[in-house]
Amino acid sequence: MxxxxxxxxxxxxxxxxxxxFTSGWISRYNQEFDAEIDPASVTFWDGIHKLTHFADMAEFWHWSSDVDGASIFRHLxxxxxxxxxxxxxxxxxxxxxxxxxxxxxxxxxxxxxxxxxxxxxxxxxxxxxxxxxxxxxxxxxxxxxxxxxxxxxxxxxxxxxxxxxxxxxxxxxxxxxxxxxxxxxxxxxxxxxxxxxx
Ligand SMILES: [Mg+2]
The missing domain is CATH 3.40.50.1000 (HAD superfamily/HAD-like)
Incomplete structure (x- = not known):
């Protein structure tokens, strides 16, 4: 049986x-723009671009589509x-x-x-x-x-x-x-x- x-x-x-994703994009962002965003400051879902110099999420996604030759998702x-x-x-x-x-x-x-x-x-x-x-x-x-x-x-x-x-x-x-x-x-x-x- x-x-x-x-x-x-x-x-x-x-x-x-x-x-x-959070630590991934922040470490790349901090490196590239000499910034000091703390991953612990991400306590909300919408509008993470407000932690950056990007005007809106469209700019954020545009940046994240090519980070060191691949999208940010490849580096997480x-x-x-x-x-x-x-x-x-x-x-x-x-x-x-x-x-x-x-x-x-x-x-x-x-x-x-x-x-x-x-x-x-x-x-x-x-x-x-x-x-x-x-x-x-x-x-x-x-x-x-x-x-x-x-x-x-x-x-x-x-x-x-x-x-x-x-x-x-x-x-x-x-x-x-x-x-x-x-x-x-x-x-x-x-x-x-x-x-x-x-
Ligand atoms: Mg998810």
């Missing part, structure tokens, strides 16, 4: 969750333990489904970044409407995405990757460390995959 190992489809955002560092945790979950049989919204200029850099960091995923979506992709669990750092997940996928596990720019939300589970995800996945499997937010 064959026995199918229970597994979950894990919908994973990249920037602010796996890739450290992963958060500690993120790649390891995801690859462990992949090796346990779970599907790692990347759900990331990127500017058009960053598309090939995103695939190059995933390959460079050895993230094992069979499914990568560069998409704004992330909730259109069916997963058992979602992790994101943007309040507007968490709100949309609660609205469109109320019966799934929805996780906030805790950052200074997001807030606790009803029906959303806080993930502060990547290792928090292991017990959450275990608990979900014990319940037969049924979602039951804390």
């Amino acid at each position: 064959t026995h199918t190992k229970p597994s979950l489809r894990l919908g994973i955002d990249l920037d602010g969750v796996v890739a450290d 560092e992963p958060y500690d333990g993120a790649i390891e945790a995801l690859n462990t979950l992949f090796d346990q049989g779970h599907e790692i489904v990347i759900l990331t919204h990127k500017p058009r200029f960053a598309i090939s850099d995103t695939f190059a970044w995933l390959a460079e960091h050895g993230l094992k995923s069979r499914e990568v979506h560069l998409i704004e409407r992330k909730w259109d992709i069916d997963c058992d669990l979602y992790i994101d750092d943007a309040d507007h995405n968490l709100e949309a997940y609660v609205h469109y996928r109320p019966d799934r596990l929805i996780c906030r990757y805790v950052q200074p720019w997001n807030s606790p939300r009803e029906h959303v589970i806080d993930i502060a460390e990547w290792t928090d995800l292991f017990s959450l996945v275990e608990k979900s499997l014990d319940r037969g995959g049924a979602a039951e937010p804390a």
